[in-house]
Amino acid sequence: MIKKQTLWCLLLLLISKAYAFDVKVKVLLEGPLQGATMTTHLVNELKKNYANVPNDAVDLVSVELRTQLQGNAIETKKAFLLKDGSVVDYATLNPILHFNATGNSYYVVVKHRNHLPFASKNLVTNQATCDLTIAQNVFGEPKIVQGKAVMIAGNVHNEAGDMYEINASDFFKVSQANDNHLVGYIPEDANLDGVVNEKDLQIVKSNAEKLYFSQIQ
Numbered sequence: 001m002i003k004k005q006t007l008w009c010l011l012l013l014l015i016s017k018a019y020a021f022d023v024k025v026k027v028l029l030e031g032p033l034q035g036a037t038m039t040t041h042l043v044n045e046l047k048k049n050y051a052n053v054p055n056d057a058v059d060l061v062s063v064e065l066r067t068q069l070q071g072n073a074i075e076t077k078k079a080f081l082l083k084d085g086s087v088v089d090y091a092t093l094n095p096i097l098h099f100n101a102t103g104n105s106y107y108v109v110v111k112h113r114n115h116l117p118f119a120s121k122n123l124v125t126n127q128a129t130c131d132l133t134i135a136q137n138v139f140g141e142p143k144i145v146q147g148k149a150v151m152i153a154g155n156v157h158n159e160a161g162d163m164y165e166i167n168a169s170d171f172f173k174v175s176q177a178n179d180n181h182l183v184g185y186i187p188e189d190a191n192l193d194g195v196v197n198e199k200d201l202q203i204v205k206s207n208a209e210k211l212y213f214s215q216i217q
């Protein structure tokens, strides 16, 4: 005979399953990528503003669920990106991102403050892993570094008109920051190492020359 308590637990489990969308996300940023993992130079900067920052955090990202790739987000979550590309909830540090959305499949979009956005090519089902380091899983033609798809670095200038493009305006901003020897948690730091220098100029110059842009906004 099943106890009443057990039945309640089962019922609650069913309800929570019906009204949640869980997904694991993996993604790499071009800027801090070195070899197979990303650097974590901004951990102390992150710790100034957030509690619970994992020691292997690269930066914050936001993860969106969408019913249409070109549509608006129906729900967005803030998350820490870790050096191995995994993404954890910024409050709970859970690697399973737990959305309230009730559908069974969504497009997953990842945004970062100075890289171009990434989106899943296909709908991702509930409780799946969305691995955006695999080119075939990414919408469009992603940039590939050492066999892995990467979000493109250097979108430091985000004003109407060129928000989702890396161009001369982005390069100009980095040049100015380099001239002024800016340091800290700033958009011009394309490789996320806490300083603006020749390395950032090189990354943004190269990407601006190719005029990389994102079809996902």
Ligand SMILES: [Ca+2]
Binding pocket: 155, 156, 157, 158, 159, 162, 163, 164, 165, 166, 167, 169, 170
């Ligand atoms: Ca831009």
Ligand SMILES: [Ca+2]
Binding pocket: 189, 190, 191, 192, 193, 194, 195, 196, 197, 199, 200
């Ligand atoms: Ca830098």
